[in-house]
Amino acid sequence: MSGVRIGRRLLAAATGGVAALAVTAGPVTAARADGGAPEVVAKGLDSPRGISFGPGGALYIAESGHGGKVKCAMTPAKKAEKMCFGLTGRISVLKDGKTSVLVDGLPSAASGPFALGPHDVAFTPKGDLLVTIGFSGDTAFRAKLGPKARTLGTLLTLSTKGRRLSFADLAAHETRHNPDRKDKGSAVDSYPFGLAPLPGGGALVTDTGGNSVLRVDRKGRVSTEAVLHARSVAAPPALKMPKGSKIPMQSVPMGIAKGPDGAYYVAEHGGFPNPEGAARVLRLKDGKVTTAARGFTTVADVTFDAKGRLIVLGSAGPLPANGMSKTTVYRVEGDGTRTELLKPGTLTTPLGVAVGPDGAVYVADKAMAPGKGEILRIPVSE
Template identity: 40%
Template sequence: MLAGALAVTMLAPAAANAAPRTWVSVIAHGLDNPRGVTIGYDGAVVLAEAGRGGRSDKCRESPEGGKVCLGLSGAITAVSTGRRDAWTQRRIVSGLPSLAGRDGASAVGPHDVSPYGDGEYITALGLGGTPQSRFDLGLLGLMLGQTVIVKSDRNGRSTRSFGDPAAYEGRRDPDRQGVDSNPYSVLGTRDGAVAVDAGGNSLVAIDRRSAMSTVAVFPNRMVAGPSGGRVAMQAVPTSVVRGPDGAFYVGQLTGAPFPVGGARVYRVVPGQRPTVFARGFTNIVDIAFDRQGRLLVLELAKNGLASGDQTGALIRVDRRGNRTELAPGRLTAPGGLAVGGDGAVYVTNRSTSAGRGELLRIVM
C-alpha cells in the first residue's frame, strides 16, 4: 500500500519548498574521483574512489576523446569518527584498476561499494566500452567492467572477482542497442547482488555462484533535440537501492541531449516491467531513502550536463511529492550519497576531480 501511494503522489513534481537550515561539514578530503557511498559494518562511512589512472603504457582512446591510461590508484576508503568527534579517513583497500587522462580527472574505476556479508564489500568497476576493449590493457585491465568482492581485516586484504557485467553485456546485450558496458552501481542482497550497467541500460542480478540474469531494461525516450525535432535519448541508469517496500529503485542520468528535468526514478520488481516512480529530475547520479522513507535524489549537474555548470543538487521528496533542495549551492559534481544511522546524509563531492574530492556530512 505504501508503494502504491508513493507512486501516485510522486509521478509529477510538486513545487519546491524553501530549503531547511542545514549544517554541512567536510569530513574527508584529498580523495580521487570519489563516487558511491555506503554505511559500513562498524558504522563507518565507506566510499569508492575511482582513482586517478596511471602513467603506464597500458592506454586506450576514451569514448569522450583523448587517451586514458591504466593505473592501480582505485580504492575503497573508510571514514569514521573517534574521540572528540574527530573524523579520520583510511584506504581499507587500494591498488584497484583505474583509467584516466594525465590530469586524473573523470576517472573510470571503482564506482560504487556495498556491504556484501561477513565483513566483505562488493564494488562495481566501470569500463565504458565493450568487453574486448579490456584486452589492450593487460591482465589488470580485465578487472574493469566487473563486480569485485574486497575485504580488509587483521589477516590482510583480499580481492576476488564475483561477476562480470561487461561480459554479460557482450553475450546478451539486453537493450539490443549494441554492446556497451559501464557498471556504475551495485547493491549486495541476500541472494548475491544486483548491478546497474549505465552503458547497457540494464539492471542485472548476480547470484552467489556468479551466474547472471537480466532484471530490467530501461527504455529510450523521445525528447526534443538541440537543433529541433525529436531524438532518441538513452536511459543511462546510474544507481540502485532497495526501497522501504522491498522493491528496487533505479535513478537515471539520461544520455544526450541531457535535458533539464528529463531524469526519472524507476521502481523495479523482478519479473515485472519497470514503472516510473518519480520524474522531473536532472542527471541523477545517486538515490537513497531516509529514515522516514522519503526519497533523496542526488543530481550531478542541476542545470544539465550540456550547460557545463557543475553545480549539483540534493533533493528530498516527501510522501506528497513536495520537493526540498538541501544544502543549496554547496555541491559541485557530487557522486554518491548514503544515510547514516544518525540520520545525517553523507555525500561525495567533486567526484570528477583527482586529489580534490571530498566527503560531506549534511545534518538538518
Template identity: 40%
Template sequence: MTARRVRPRTRSAVAMLAAAGIALTVGQVAAPSASAATAPRPVATGLDNPRHLAFSPDGTLYVAESGRGGSGPCFGGAEGRVCLGASGAVTAVHRGAQRRVVTGLPSLAGADGSSATGPADLSLTGNRNITIGIGLGGTTAVRDSLGSGARWLGTLVSGRLAPKPRLSVLADVAGYENSDPDGAGVDSNTSGLVRVGNAYAVTDAGGNDLVRFGKHGRSSTLAVFPERLVDAPPIPGLPPKIPMQAVPTGVAVGADGAYYVSQLTGFPFPPGASTIWRVVPGRAPQPYATGLTNVTDLTWDHGSLYAVQLADGGLLAADGLPMGSLLKVGRGSAHSTVAGNLPAPYGVAVRGGTAYVTTCSVCAGGGSVVAIPLR
C-alpha cells in the same frame, strides 16, 4: 557511431561532462548554499573522483574512488584519449580519520585525471567483507586489449578487508552485457549496486539495465530502461527529436521490497527529464518520481527517499564544474531541496539523521565527502 544513435554510449556516467565539452575547473566551485541547519560539513577530502559510498555496521563510511588513470596502456575513444592506471581505491572514514584501505584498483582517465572510470560503488557485509563494482565504459574486447592490469574493469570484486585486502572477481558485469539486453549495442559500465540476500543487483550505465548476479555465476536481467525521444539541442545537422538513453546510476531497495533506480539520462541531458524507476522483478519498470535532472544516486531513510542531482540545470547548461543538490523526493513530481549549490555531487548514504554526499566527483585530488543534517 551507428545510424540510430546521435552520440556514443558513455564511458562512465560522469564522463558525459567531457563529452558535453564541460571544462572541469575546480577553482570555479562556489560555496554550497543551505540554511544553517543543513550547512554541509566536510568529513573527507583529497579524494580522486569519489562516487558512491556506504556504511558498515560499525559506522565506518567507505567511499569508492574512481582514481585518476595512469601511464597506460592508453586508447582513444569518442570522449578522448584515456590511460589505464592502478589508482582506483576505497577510502574509509571512521571517528574523524580517513585512510585508503584498498588501493591498486584499475582506473581509466585522461591526462588531467578528471572524470575517471574505475571503482564506482561498494557494499559491506559485516565490518570486514567488501564488494566493489568497477566500471569499464566499453566492451570486453576493449578490456582485453589493455592487458592484465585491466582485468577487473567491468566486474564485481569481493573479499576481506582485514588483516589486508584479499579480493577476487565475483561477477563479470561486462561479460554479461555481451548478451546486449537492451538491444542497442554492447557497452558496459558498472555504476550502482545493492546486496539482496546472497545476490547483488547492479545498474549498468552503459547497458541501460539492472542485472542480478547470484551465486555460482547465476545472473539475470531484472529490468531494461527505455530510450525516449527528446528535443534536440540547437546543433547543426540534428533532427528536431533525438533518442536519449536512460543511463541508470544508483539502486536502492525500498521497504516494499522493490528496487528503486536513479537515472542520469544520456545526451542532451535535458533538465527535468530524469526519472526514478520502481522495479519489481518480472514486470516492466514503472516511473516512481519524475521531473528530476541528472540523478546519480538515491537512498531510503525512515520512509523518505533522498536523491542527488549532479547538475541542477542539466549538464549542457553547466558553466565549468556543474552544481547540483541533495533532494528529498516525493512520489510523482513533488520534491524539495535539502542542500543546493553542491559542486558535482554524486553518491549519498544516510546514517543517524545525516546524509553523506560525495562532491567534486569528477575531480582528481579535489573530491570530498560532506555531511548534511536531515532533521
C-alpha cells in the same frame, strides 16, 4: 550510451510513504528544509564515487583513482583519446572523523581527470565487500589495457583485508548480449556503476553504459534483470534539425538502492540532450520497472532516510548552457513534495549519497578532481 567522451559528460552533468512515490506525477514544488550548513568531513580523496555506511557506523568510500602507467591504449571512438591503466583505485573508511585506506591497489583507468575504477561499495550479508569496477567499452578494448585490467567492468567480492574472493564479469555480459541492442544508437558499452546487495547473496548492478540493471547471483553468474530503453524527445535547437524532430534519449541508470518496501529504486540520469524534467527515479520489482518519482533533469544517486523517505542526488530546472547541472540533494515527501536539502550550486561534481546513523545526509563530491575529492555532511533538521 557509449564511449569515454560521453561518460565524462555524464559524470560532469551528474551528478514518507513509498506507496505515494509510485504515483508521483509531474514536477512538484520544491520547499527548502531548515538544515545547517554543509561540513567537509573528508578531503584529499581520489575521485570519490559511491558511498555506503557499514558495520559500526563507518562510512565506506569507493575511490576510482587516477589511472596509472601500467599500460595505455587509444579508445575506440571517432575522436579517440588515450586511456591509461593503473592500480590506483581504493576503498577508504571514514570513522570517528578520520579517513584511512582499507583496500588499495584496485584497478583504475583514466583519460585526463576522468577516472574509471571502484564506483560503488556495499556489504554482503556475510560482511564481505562488494565493489563495482567501472569501465567504458567492450572486452576487446579492455584487453588492450593488458592482463591486469581484466577486472575493469566487473563486480568484485573482497574480504575487508582486500583478498579477492570472487568476481563477476559484467563487461563480458554486455559484450555477448548488449541488452538494449534494439534501441537506436545502442552500442556495446559496459560501465558498471551502482550496486544493491541481494538478501541471499549477489547484487543488482546498474550498467550505465549498457542502460540495464544486471543481476549477479552469489556464484557470480550474470543475467539481465531489466533493460531501460531509450525514449524519444525533442531535438535541441543546437542540432539544427527540422522543427518537430525527435531524437532518442538514452535512459542511463546510475545509483540504485533498496527501498523499505523491498523494491529497488534506480537513479535514471537521462542522456543527451537532458531535457528539463525528463529524468526519473524508477522502481524495480520482480523485473518490472515503473516510475517512482519524476520531474528531475538529472538524477545521479538515490537512498532512503530512517523514515523511509526517498533521498535524491540530482537536479531540477533547465540544464545550464555549459551543460553542468546544479546537482543538489532533495527529499521526496510522502505527498510528493520535493524538499531541497541543499542550495543548488553548492556541490561541484557529486556522484554518491548516503544517510548516516546520525540522520545527516552525506555526499561524495568533486568526483572528477583526482586527489581533491571530498565527503560533505549535510545536517537535516527534520
